Amino acid sequence: MAFYAEEEHSQDYLFKIVLVGDSAVGKSNLLARFARDEFYSNSKSTIGVEFQTQKMVIDGKEIKAQIWDTAGQERFRAVTSAYYRGAVGALIVYDISRRQTFENVGRWLNELNTHSDMNVVTILVGNKSDLKDSREVSMEEGKALAEVEGLFFMETSALDSSNVATAFQTVVKEIYDILSRKVF
Numbered sequence: 176m177a178f179y180a181e182e183e184h185s186q187d188y189l190f191k192i193v194l195v196g197d198s199a200v201g202k203s204n205l206l207a208r209f210a211r212d213e214f215y216s217n218s219k220s221t222i223g224v225e226f227q228t229q230k231m232v233i234d235g236k237e238i239k240a241q242i243w244d245t246a247g248q249e250r251f252r253a254v255t256s257a258y259y260r261g262a263v264g265a266l267i268v269y270d271i272s273r274r275q276t277f278e279n280v281g282r283w284l285n286e287l288n289t290h291s292d293m294n295v296v297t298i299l300v301g302n303k304s305d306l307k308d309s310r311e312v313s314m315e316e317g318k319a320l321a322e323v324e325g326l327f328f329m330e331t332s333a334l335d336s337s338n339v340a341t342a343f344q345t346v347v348k349e350i351y352d353i354l355s356r357k358v359f
């Protein structure tokens with residue numbers, strides 16, 4: 176699997192980015208919103224997608240973000256090392272309306288660190304920010320955890336689109352910046 180790979184043109188890049196987090200936090204819908212501007216109220220409809228490639232332009236360079244989504248394996252805590260292999264970016268997602276999904280962020284971080292052989296640019300994402308009335312995790316708690324762990328942080332809503340593109344772009348931009356600092 177290619178990572179930091181340069182394709183035919185020396186200015187093209189392919190970054191593997193993985194989505195992780197508990198079941199039903201909205202990983203597949205974040206990807207559907209970002210890649211296709213779609214939203215599914217029934218989570219089953221998105222099962223089976225392995226990854227989607229999204230083109231982005233940064234500094235005039237074309238970057239392909241290859242974004243991997245679990246096909247439901249996280250339900251059984253059975254995300255394999257192949258899923259993480261070669262990843263240079265990650266979104267660890269929890270649901271702001273389900274505290275347990277936030278409590279489990281540490282486990283996902285451990286798993287990511289265990290399976291990846293390099294520093295993965297990671298953003299902590301508190302999804303479902305539209306569910307204001309059933310919020311169980313404050314924005315401050317999310318921010319504080321991200322700060323302690325050295326992660327980027329953002330609250331998003333795949334339903335109303337808020338911050339979805341920004342979350343993915345933050346990761347891609349940072350990977351690109353690290354890479355260009357190394358090359359030039």
Ligand code: GDP
Pocket residue numbers: 197198199200201202203204205215216217218219221302303304305306331332333334335
């Ligand atoms: P995954 O298991 O992490 O991939 O989660 P899904 O993307 O399948 O979403 C699980 C459920 O949460 C589905 O019913 C979605 O419609 C719903 N959902 C996902 N994102 C949001 C969001 O931002 N706001 C709200 N209100 N619901 C969401």
Ligand code: MG
Pocket residue numbers: 202203204221222244245246247
């Ligand atoms: Mg899913």
